[in-house]
Amino acid sequence: MKDLVQKQLAQSISTLQATMEDRNIADTIVTIAELTANAMLAGRKLMVAGNGGSAADAQHLVAEFVVRLVENRPALRAIALTTDTSIITAAGNDFSYDCIFARQVEALGQPGDVFLGISTSGNSKNILQAVQQAKELNITTVGFTGNGGGRMAALCDHNVIIPSNVTMNIQESHLALEHIFCLGVEHFYFKKETS
Ligand SMILES: O=C(CO)[C@@H](O)[C@H](O)[C@H](O)[C@H](O)COP(=O)(O)O
């Protein structure tokens, strides 16, 4: 059992290491942090969705924008599309589980917003539908994926593709990058707000 712990930790570290060494990922995080800060400064918002562990990520990240990450500062405009059980069960029950996020994007999304879809496979249909809906509304789309990006890679404006096929390791790198993304948005938002 101790071997399993060591082996799993080594695998987590090696995925994080590969993520760190991928220059595309670092560049994309900077790009999406700046464009999200610009959107928020223009009165727009970030919407985030995911399934399972990635639903938890969506809520975790949004809590940091709305409340705080490290430093106290004003609230930043972000919403997780994973939390309203009445909307999710009604959309899933009356229409299809595939539209549970797209319906919320249709209701809440405005041109100039940013939609972040988190999917380790890049193939979850409810995320793909939400991305399509966002594009129709001129909302910038960002995909956090793994597994080569799946079908999301061709659809999203910006892609962060973790170089792994192991769901839990992809999720671990996503979480690290979500924290860094939040730090980056804070950096650009407060730099531009005061300049
Ligand atoms: O947290 C885990 C596995 O670590 C699971 O709950 C996982 O998130 C679920 O199986 C999701 O439905 C997977 O969806 P996706 O990442 O492929 O979009």
Ligand SMILES: [Zn+2]
């Ligand atoms: Zn998990």
